[in-house]
Amino acid sequence: MAADAPYTHEPVLLEEVLSVLRAEMDGRASVRAVDGTLGLGGYSEAMLRTFPGAEVVGIDRDLEALGFAQARLEGFGSRFSAVHANFGDLRGALEGRGPFDVFVFDLGVSNMQLSEGERGFSFQKDGPLDMRMNPQGGGPTAADVLAQGDAKKLARIFWEYGEERHSRRIAACVEEHLRRGGRLETTGDLTALIRGCLPEPVQRKMGGHPARRVFQALRIFVNDELGELDSMLGQIPALTQPGGVAVIVSYHSLEDRMVKHRFRAWEKEEGLGRVLTRHPILPGEEERARNYKARSAKLRAFRFGA
Ligand SMILES: C[S@@+](CC[C@H](N)C(=O)[O-])C[C@H]1O[C@@H](n2cnc3c(N)ncnc32)[C@H](O)[C@@H]1O
Numbered sequence: 001m002a003a004d005a006p007y008t009h010e011p012v013l014l015e016e017v018l019s020v021l022r023a024e025m026d027g028r029a030s031v032r033a034v035d036g037t038l039g040l041g042g043y044s045e046a047m048l049r050t051f052p053g054a055e056v057v058g059i060d061r062d063l064e065a066l067g068f069a070q071a072r073l074e075g076f077g078s079r080f081s082a083v084h085a086n087f088g089d090l091r092g093a094l095e096g097r098g099p100f101d102v103f104v105f106d107l108g109v110s111n112m113q114l115s116e117g118e119r120g121f122s123f124q125k126d127g128p129l130d131m132r133m134n135p136q137g138g139g140p141t142a143a144d145v146l147a148q149g150d151a152k153k154l155a156r157i158f159w160e161y162g163e164e165r166h167s168r169r170i171a172a173c174v175e176e177h178l179r180r181g182g183r184l185e186t187t188g189d190l191t192a193l194i195r196g197c198l199p200e201p202v203q204r205k206m207g208g209h210p211a212r213r214v215f216q217a218l219r220i221f222v223n224d225e226l227g228e229l230d231s232m233l234g235q236i237p238a239l240t241q242p243g244g245v246a247v248i249v250s251y252h253s254l255e256d257r258m259v260k261h262r263f264r265a266w267e268k269e270e271g272l273g274r275v276l277t278r279h280p281i282l283p284g285e286e287e288r289a290r291n292y293k294a295r296s297a298k299l300r301a302f303r304f305g306a
Pocket of ligand 1: 009010011012036037038039040041042043044059060061062065085086087088106107108109110111133228
């Protein structure tokens with residue numbers, strides 16, 4: 001069933017996602033599910049195997065991921081279908097289908113996107129400073145954002161989306177570098193600039209790669225990740241049946257806060273159902289040790305209906 005896998009992708013918090021779904025979908029003969037961040041298809045495959053009566057629609061804005069997951073899941077026949085779309089336009093992506101029992105989202109980037117240098121997501125691999133999850137859709141690349149931004153705007157991006165404490169200093173270095181006609185076209189150009197900008201002792205204190213937070217900030221900005229999340233959250237209730245669940249795994253505090261507040265509003269202000277996770281579910285020690293990406297993951301779940 002699996003296509004040749006050039007990427008290792010271990011789905012984060014998979015057992016925990018399935019355990020919420022098992023508890024809520026228990027005994028149902030058919031389950032209509034949406035995997036809003038299909039990626040390499042790890043969650044979708046697990047749902048198709050766990051619920052033999054399940055039909056899964058997988059959404060991804062990345063055509064390459066979509067192709068990979070489709071090949072991986074083709075053995076499930078018509079039980080699985082894939083849609084190339086932004087989950088910010090959930091209604092459009094699912095037009096003519098639904099309502100659904102399950103929505104799962106595993107936010108952020110996939111290992112495939114990170115491991116391909118030419119996509120520009122990784123500070124560890126050299127490639128064009130692109131970072132668009134859907135390059136075919138056009139829009140500015142990370143290099144364009146840097147070239148168009150003044151130091152004030154860039155500092156705000158680095159601080160808001162990356163919580164980078166040295167945001168102003170790095171933004172000033174970027175502006176100065178470009179003003180002098182310096183190149184900032186590849187991931188290597190940007191990491192070298194950041195290394196040259198921050199004194200050694202500061203870099204040592206940063207814990208992790210000195211470019212990590214700036215890369216995260218640019219990726220979130222380029223792909224409007226928070227706007228997408230906000231729009232998606234606004235559309236889920238109308239697409240979910242009573243008794244249905246939404247499960248969201250996020251990787252940084254900005255996303256987690258948005259999910260937490262929206263779930264609370266659904267429960268307390270709109271009376272749409274109840275929050276299943278008073279506190280977020282976190283990966284266990286073993287998963288955290290095994291899978292670096294899992295370290296920042298948080299799972300929250302909501303059940304619709306009485
Ligand atoms: C962390 S990966 C998902 C991995 C997946 N759970 C698995 O087990 O293979 C996140 C995926 O979501 C996609 N994605 C992120 N933001 C999106 C959006 N706004 N609309 C659609 N897909 C998005 C990315 O392209 C990426 O493939």
